[in-house]
Amino acid sequence: MRAAPGVRTSPDFPVPDTMKAWVLGDPGQVALTDKPVPTPKRAEVLVRIDAVAICATDLEIIWHGPPASIQGGFAFNKNFTPGHEYMGTVVALGPGVDEYRIGQRVTVEIHAGCGQCKRCREGMYTACHNYGLNYGEVDKGHRANGFTTDGGFCEYQVNNINTLVAIPDAMSDEEATLVVTAGTAMYGLTELGGLVAGESVVVTGPGPIGLLGVAVAKAMGAQPVILTGTRDNRLKTGLELGADHVVNVRNEDAVEAVRRLNGGKGVDYVLECSGAPNAVNEAIRMVNRGGKVCLAAFPHEQVPVDIAHIVRNNIYLYGIRGEGKSATHRAEAFMSQKRFDATKIHTHTFALEDLPTALRYARERIEDAIKVVVKAKGVATRKMAAE
Numbered sequence: 001m002r003a004a005p006g007v008r009t010s011p012d013f014p015v016p017d018t019m020k021a022w023v024l025g026d027p028g029q030v031a032l033t034d035k036p037v038p039t040p041k042r043a044e045v046l047v048r049i050d051a052v053a054i055c056a057t058d059l060e061i062i063w064h065g066p067p068a069s070i071q072g073g074f075a076f077n078k079n080f081t082p083g084h085e086y087m088g089t090v091v092a093l094g095p096g097v098d099e100y101r102i103g104q105r106v107t108v109e110i111h112a113g114c115g116q117c118k119r120c121r122e123g124m125y126t127a128c129h130n131y132g133l134n135y136g137e138v139d140k141g142h143r144a145n146g147f148t149t150d151g152g153f154c155e156y157q158v159n160n161i162n163t164l165v166a167i168p169d170a171m172s173d174e175e176a177t178l179v180v181t182a183g184t185a186m187y188g189l190t191e192l193g194g195l196v197a198g199e200s201v202v203v204t205g206p207g208p209i210g211l212l213g214v215a216v217a218k219a220m221g222a223q224p225v226i227l228t229g230t231r232d233n234r235l236k237t238g239l240e241l242g243a244d245h246v247v248n249v250r251n252e253d254a255v256e257a258v259r260r261l262n263g264g265k266g267v268d269y270v271l272e273c274s275g276a277p278n279a280v281n282e283a284i285r286m287v288n289r290g291g292k293v294c295l296a297a298f299p300h301e302q303v304p305v306d307i308a309h310i311v312r313n314n315i316y317l318y319g320i321r322g323e324g325k326s327a328t329h330r331a332e333a334f335m336s337q338k339r340f341d342a343t344k345i346h347t348h349t350f351a352l353e354d355l356p357t358a359l360r361y362a363r364e365r366i367e368d369a370i371k372v373v374v375k376a377k378g379v380a381t382r383k384m385a386a387e
């Protein structure tokens, strides 16, 4: 790290000048290189990355490009380091930072909005109007590590303090990488209506966000919580995380099953995490009149939607991006209280040096991989899937 006025470090956590960092080359190609350790500026700290989880969005970025936007374009061959679901230890403080201390363990959320646009002022910093405007002459101060700025598949990264979440000692590195995923589920439920005690929720799609959506909904007192999906092993994990009922849509019609399980009525909320082409049309038939549907996933192609059904039944449709309104802090509060065990979705751990293998496990769902974590410091203990 380059020394700079006002930047503080500690002999207990020496910071080297350079680090190992994976960079994205052509689509699907990552290479391990050396990069300078970045220096924190005002309102930033330097985080030593201890663990980073692989997200489906990382696979999207590495193989297809969007939603990453580097210097206003595709992320390929720009010396860009992907990875965004990481945690670690604060090892240097930028000028004026007194909110965190060196040696403190933190996990991160992704979006440091510009802080000055209309949406940032509303707490919707994941929908910042200056997204990706953080380079050269157009520097608006926006950062989304792993999307518009360097991310976490490396040893150190700078983070705005507004993206940090302090974590308790009792929370493992692996569990801490899952806070942001639970934060996305929390944000979806926040946008759907906040406290959902006693109201009925369907979660469609048992990916990481869907599974933690079940956990968060149940922890918020929703009743019943119904999870739909196609893989029995993931539905079983959903039951362990608090689902009252699960529906394998290969065996029965999802809409009919939801109505049967909810006393013949539609539910109050649907959190759509499957991205299946017909998911919206099914979700709007799972909710009751005036119900709300949050879309946290999407299909790659455009799909026809039954608008008339939405209008006639006063159904609300929300799209969400990431985790706004400090939802990650609320998710961490639930997790540190052990209101649910997010580690049930963590299946594998690899060393940082083995990132290509880890990516392959996540992409091809080898050994029923759900969340694959990569750990620095050469800790390559593999946690096997539960079955």
Ligand SMILES: [Zn+2]
Pocket: 055, 056, 057, 058, 084, 085
């Ligand atoms: Zn993610």
Ligand SMILES: [Zn+2]
Pocket: 113, 114, 115, 116, 117, 118, 119, 120, 121, 125, 127, 128, 129, 130
């Ligand atoms: Zn903004």
